[in-house]
Amino acid sequence: RSSVFWRSSPLFQRLPLSTIRQAERCSMTMFDTTRATELSKDVEKEQTAIDSDPTVAGCSTGNSDDCDPTWRTMTARCLEGAKDCHGSQGFLMPRFLIHVLNSVSQVVFLTNALSGALILLAMLIGAPRGASVLGFFGALCANGISWLLGLDPDARREGLLGYNAVLVGAGFAVFVQNFLLAAVATLVFGTLSALLAAGLSRLMKPHLTLSFNVCVLSGLALIHVLELEHLLPSPAGLDSKAHEAIFQWISDFPLLDGFQFLKATLNGVPEIFVVSSPVSGVIMLVAIGLETPVGALSTLLGSLIATLGAAGCGADVLDVKTGIWGFNAALTSLWVALHFRSLGHFPVFLLVLFASCCATGVFALLAMLAELSGGWAKAPFTLPFCVVGLFLVAVERCLLRLDMCTKQKPPECTEENLATPRWHLVFGLVDQKFVAKTQLGRQCLHCRS
Numbered sequence: 001r002s003s004v005f006w007r008s009s010p011l012f013q014r015l016p017l018s019t020i021r022q023a024e025r026c027s028m029t030m031f032d033t034t035r036a037t038e039l040s041k042d043v044e045k046e047q048t049a050i051d052s053d054p055t056v057a058g059c060s061t062g063n064s065d066d067c068d069p070t071w072r073t074m075t076a077r078c079l080e081g082a083k084d085c086h087g088s089q090g091f092l093m094p095r096f097l098i099h100v101l102n103s104v105s106q107v108v109f110l111t112n113a114l115s116g117a118l119i120l121l122a123m124l125i126g127a128p129r130g131a132s133v134l135g136f137f138g139a140l141c142a143n144g145i146s147w148l149l150g151l152d153p154d155a156r157r158e159g160l161l162g163y164n165a166v167l168v169g170a171g172f173a174v175f176v177q178n179f180l181l182a183a184v185a186t187l188v189f190g191t192l193s194a195l196l197a198a199g200l201s202r203l204m205k206p207h208l209t210l211s212f213n214v215c216v217l218s219g220l221a222l223i224h225v226l227e228l229e230h231l232l233p234s235p236a237g238l239d240s241k242a243h244e245a246i247f248q249w250i251s252d253f254p255l256l257d258g259f260q261f262l263k264a265t266l267n268g269v270p271e272i273f274v275v276s277s278p279v280s281g282v283i284m285l286v287a288i289g290l291e292t293p294v295g296a297l298s299t300l301l302g303s304l305i306a307t308l309g310a311a312g313c314g315a316d317v318l319d320v321k322t323g324i325w326g327f328n329a330a331l332t333s334l335w336v337a338l339h340f341r342s343l344g345h346f347p348v349f350l351l352v353l354f355a356s357c358c359a360t361g362v363f364a365l366l367a368m369l370a371e372l373s374g375g376w377a378k379a380p381f382t383l384p385f386c387v388v389g390l391f392l393v394a395v396e397r398c399l400l401r402l403d404m405c406t407k408q409k410p411p412e413c414t415e416e417n418l419a420t421p422r423w424h425l426v427f428g429l430v431d432q433k434f435v436a437k438t439q440l441g442r443q444c445l446h447c448r449s
Contacts, residue, residue: 096143096147098113099143099156099157099159099162100116100136100139100140100143100159100162101113101114101116101117101120101159102116102157102158102159102162103116103139103142103143103159103161103162103163103165103166104116104117104119104120104135104136104139104159104163104166105119105159105287105291106158106159106160106162106163107119107163107166107167107272107273108272108284108287108288108295108299108331108334109295109334109335109338110287110288110291110292111158111159112287112290112291114287114290115287115288115290115291116159116287118283118284118286118287118290119273119283119284119287120132120135120136121283122270122273122275122277122279122280122281122283122284122287123135123170123270123273123275123280125277125279125280125283126270126273126275126276126277126279126280127275127276127277128173128174128275130173130179130182131169131170131173131174131273131274131275132170132275133169133173134169134170134172134173134182134183134186135166135167135169135170135173135273136166136169137169137183137186137187137190138162138165138166138167138168138169138170138186138190138193139162139163139165139166139169139190141165141186141187141190141191141194142161142162142164142165142190142191142193142194143156143161143162143194145191145194145195146161146162146194146198149195151194151195151198152198152201155198155201160197160201161194161197161198162194163209164190164193164194164196164197164209164211164212164215165186165190165191165193165194165212166273167209167212167216167273167274167381167382168186168189168190168193168212168215168216168219169182169186169190170273170274170275171212171216171220171274171381172185172186172189172216172219172220173186173274174274175220175378175379176220176223177235178232178233178235181223181232185219185223188219189215189216189218189219190215192215193211193212193214193215194211196211196214196215197211206389206393208335208382208385208386208389208390209381209382209385209386210386212381212382213381213382213383213386216381217377217378217381220377220378221376221377224375224376246315246364246367246368246371247313247314247315247364249313249314250314251311251312251313251314252310252311252312252314252315252317252320253311253312255317256311256317256320256321260321261307261311262278263278263321264307264311264320264321264322264323264326265281265300265303265304265307265323265326266278266281266282266285266300266303266323267281267321267322267323267326268281268302268303268306268307268323268325268326268327268329268330269281269284269285269299269300269303269323269326269327269330270284270323270327271322271323271324271326271327271330272284272327272330272331272382276322276323281323285299285300288334292337292338294337294341294345294348295334295337295338297337298333298334298336298337298348298352299330299331299333299334299337300330301333301352301356302326302329302330302331302332302333302334302352302355302356302359303323303326303327303329303330303333304326305329305333305353305356305357305360306325306326306328306329306330306356306359306360306363307320307323307325307326309325309357309360310325310326310360315364325360325363327382328359328360328362328363328380328382328384328385329355329356329357329359329360329363331359331382331385332355332356332358332359332384332385332388332389333352333355333356335385335389336348336351336352336355336392337352339392340396351392355388355392358388358391359384359385359388360384362383362384362387362388363380363384366380366383366384367379367380
């Protein structure tokens with residue numbers, strides 16, 4: 001059956017002999033000896049016709065540039081289980097690019113190469129445009145080091161080892177004026193973010209964007225040290241403004257018309273990737289909506305709530321217009337909508353409202369601390385999202401543990417339950433399967449008999 005398929009399939013006519021022989025060796029156990037011999041003879045007879053075909057001449061000579069990338073990718077997927085196929089020329093690059101695009105989409109908790117491509121387009125449209133270049137470069141570095149070191153292949157395939165590096169590159173593109181220095185910092189700290197993400201995934205799940213925050217804050221602090229030591233030129237035109245209150249407690253609504261407020265809400269979405277443009281916000285919402293429409297609506301709702309709160313409390317008008325106040329709430333709302341989607345729409349809606357308000361409050365607190373840091377911390381980045389997200393995860397796990405304890409059925413009163421008591425302490429909780437010896441004799445604590 002497989003022999004007939006290989007003869008009649010157009011895929012067979014476009015494959016080099018070496019690839020067909022690899023497939024034959026991998027699937028030899030599926031055929032009997034006679035059919036395998038016939039297949040080998042047929043392949044040798046048709047090799048001359050394959051070599052003379054100009055459409056596959058480049059493939060047969062080993063020149064991957066002349067091959068059809070679509071067929072090469074399909075062949076790599078068909079032969080993914082073969083050990084020799086992973087090192088074949090022409091197979092690595094298409095899958096590697098898909099992993100990079102998955103890393104871009106994983107910033108918004110999706111595994112979708114099309115969404116990743118749309119997000120890159122949105123980053124290119126927004127300002128600054130260097131964020132898209134260094135963000136893509138950071139994803140390349142993170143996925144490259146993950147592949148070279150043989151880190152978790154499933155995590156790399158899903159983009160879980162590269163999404164922090166996308167944000168690292170975008171962050172350096174905004175806060176480092178020298179593009180060459182920003183590229184070098186992206187190479188170093190984007191690579192470190194992949195290693196840190198691989199380590200954190202063994203310790204805690206989820207770790208959200210902790211790797212990004214650690215790497216970008218460490219990198220900017222190191223650059224600040226080099227500037228203070230005059231090893232790097234100090235950036236011009238960045239005069240540190242006087243410390244001002246985060247909120248003036250005078251509403252900004254008279255300074256914003258409806259169209260400006262709409263743009264500020266949309267700008268909160270691309271600010272997740274440290275770019276600002278209402279057009280970019282629309283494209284990113286479309287990219288998220290391709291996978292989860294509820295997530296796209298939650299993202300927009302989170303940005304809206306944060307923008308309303310910031311404008312109502314009198315935050316800096318320019319910061320409100322550029323969406324700086326909205327991106328943490330937007331990212332938190334999207335994560336809440338995806339993480340707690342099993343609860344239903346109305347509980348998720350309430351959680352989105354709560355998480356957006358919390359993220360905005362934490363952002364205000366951390367922004368004040370960043371102002372007082374004297375240049376050591378440039379911005380809070382996505383730390384408010386991490387704080388709120390980890391808090392909700394901790395509450396969720398405590399409630400689940402409490403629910404398991406209350407619903408646990410008591411064991412039957414058997415001789416095993418009346419054995420010598422054993423204490424098991426797990427997170428300060430005593431396991432319910434124990435008995436104690438009292439002055440009246442052995443007593444089962446479950447039924448008091």
